[in-house]
Amino acid sequence: MFHVPANGKDSRGSAPFAEPGAGVVQGHLLDFSDFDFANTILGTMMSKTKLTRSLCEVTLEDGTKEQAITYFGKDLSEDEHGFFIEHGNWQQDQDENKLSYKEVVDGLIGGKYKNIMVMTGAGISVSAGIPDFRSPKTGVYANLKEYDLPRPEAIFDIEYFVDKPEAFYKFMVNFDLTKHSATPTHYFIKMLHEKKLLFKNMTQNIDNLEEKTGIDMDMVIQAHGANRGAHCSKCKKKKDAEEMAAAIQKQEVLRCKECQGPVKPDITFFGEGLPAEFMEFMDPDMLKPVDLLIVMGTALAVGPFNQLPLLLKATVPKLLFNLDNTKDTGTVDFCTGANNLFVPGKCDETIAQLCKDVKWWDDFQKVLPDKHKETEEKK
Ligand SMILES: NC(=O)c1ccc[n+]([C@@H]2O[C@H](COP(=O)([O-])OP(=O)(O)OC[C@H]3O[C@@H](n4cnc5c(N)ncnc54)[C@H](O)[C@@H]3O)[C@@H](O)[C@H]2O)c1
Numbered sequence: 001m002f003h004v005p006a007n008g009k010d011s012r013g014s015a016p017f018a019e020p021g022a023g024v025v026q027g028h029l030l031d032f033s034d035f036d037f038a039n040t041i042l043g044t045m046m047s048k049t050k051l052t053r054s055l056c057e058v059t060l061e062d063g064t065k066e067q068a069i070t071y072f073g074k075d076l077s078e079d080e081h082g083f084f085i086e087h088g089n090w091q092q093d094q095d096e097n098k099l100s101y102k103e104v105v106d107g108l109i110g111g112k113y114k115n116i117m118v119m120t121g122a123g124i125s126v127s128a129g130i131p132d133f134r135s136p137k138t139g140v141y142a143n144l145k146e147y148d149l150p151r152p153e154a155i156f157d158i159e160y161f162v163d164k165p166e167a168f169y170k171f172m173v174n175f176d177l178t179k180h181s182a183t184p185t186h187y188f189i190k191m192l193h194e195k196k197l198l199f200k201n202m203t204q205n206i207d208n209l210e211e212k213t214g215i216d217m218d219m220v221i222q223a224h225g226a227n228r229g230a231h232c233s234k235c236k237k238k239k240d241a242e243e244m245a246a247a248i249q250k251q252e253v254l255r256c257k258e259c260q261g262p263v264k265p266d267i268t269f270f271g272e273g274l275p276a277e278f279m280e281f282m283d284p285d286m287l288k289p290v291d292l293l294i295v296m297g298t299a300l301a302v303g304p305f306n307q308l309p310l311l312l313k314a315t316v317p318k319l320l321f322n323l324d325n326t327k328d329t330g331t332v333d334f335c336t337g338a339n340n341l342f343v344p345g346k347c348d349e350t351i352a353q354l355c356k357d358v359k360w361w362d363d364f365q366k367v368l369p370d371k372h373k374e375t376e377e378k379k
């Protein structure tokens with residue numbers, strides 16, 4: 001961690017903290033040699049609202065210049081403002097050397113990529129009938145008015161939950177994650193594993209749809225936990241998930257017999273630490289084998305999960321199959337950067353097209369259950 005005084009200078013160089021309209025502010029220069037600190041502070045910052053992100057050029061001690069991502073938030077204390085150096089990739093598009101869809105397809109056909117990391121979010125489960133968080137109108141956040149929350153994220157905020165668990169209990173009555181089936185996108189990930197091309201599927205989803213494809217769950221890192229068990233939000237003791245589910249249906253908050261803390265599912269709320277099996281991958285050395293990144297169905301708004309693409313080598317092609325680019329919501333602008341590629345659209349459709357283009361269509365059909373086979377054949 002390098003402290004940057006208010007004039008924007010630090011021992012390693014200078015950093016113009018130019019938030020539009022805010023002038024120069026104080027902050028920290030983080031680089032990924034100081035992981036624990038970077039993760040903690042970025043995790044805290046990204047869980048807050050009104051966070052804005054911008055780029056600036058930083059001059060390092062040795063005189064080299066690097067692009068850095070800066071974070072500012074109105075809710076943040078001065079100490080939490082910060083910026084960190086991204087691993088390359090901030091050049092504007094140069095049409096002649098920009099990664100193309102055809103290059104990716106050719107690479108897949110030619111066996112160039114052998115360790116594909118797939119990062120997923122709520123968008124890949126939308127076609128299964130589970131709303132995502134941020135889609136306008138249909139997303140969970142757009143439909144929380146009746147809960148009278150200070151901000152939409154509060155419903156999944158640990159401090160708010162401990163204080164007022166009623167809102168979450170009320171919300172969960174109609175947010176039953178057990179009745180849905182996996183989507184073609186989930187089966188595509190399983191197929192990648194069968195082809196021995198999957199590095200890991202890093203998922204923010206808590207719906208366990210990956211498991212329903214029959215994929216080896218060692219290949220899936222559930223970064224925000226899973227909707228399986230339950231525990232006390234205060235003393236963290238394990239609790240009976242069925243008892244909690246019954247309490248949700250009865251609309252009575254289940255409380256811990258030992259400490260009276262409200263019981264919650266084993267999913268990670270804002271303000272809670274992420275599982276160790278995910279945190280071990282917040283390390284460029286762990287991610288070194290990755291030679292292709294596919295990000296699907298996520299706004300990349302939640303940290304530290306959204307830092308993963310930044311830990312990969314700059315030369316790794318990074319693809320986004322999503323309705324929207326994540327430039328404004330997340331950590332990466334997939335429309336810029338020589339190795340980034342944004343393929344807009346519904347991920348089930350993008351995946352089907354990709355399977356056709358890479359000549360994986362028959363293998364894809366084999367892995368799909370009948371229900372989805374018919375859907376694809378009709379297309
Ligand atoms: N299914 C679930 O388990 C579930 C559901 C809702 C929220 N969440 C939680 O949401 C949090 C993070 O948010 P997130 O980034 O995953 O979701 P998000 O709601 O913030 O973003 C969803 C993204 O998916 C895109 N999208 C929506 N439908 C799509 C489709 N059919 N094809 C392609 N893209 C589509 C949207 O454009 C958006 O960028 C996580 O912590 C996760 O635990 C999970």
Ligand SMILES: [Zn+2]
Binds near residue numbers: 232233237
């Ligand atoms: Zn307790």
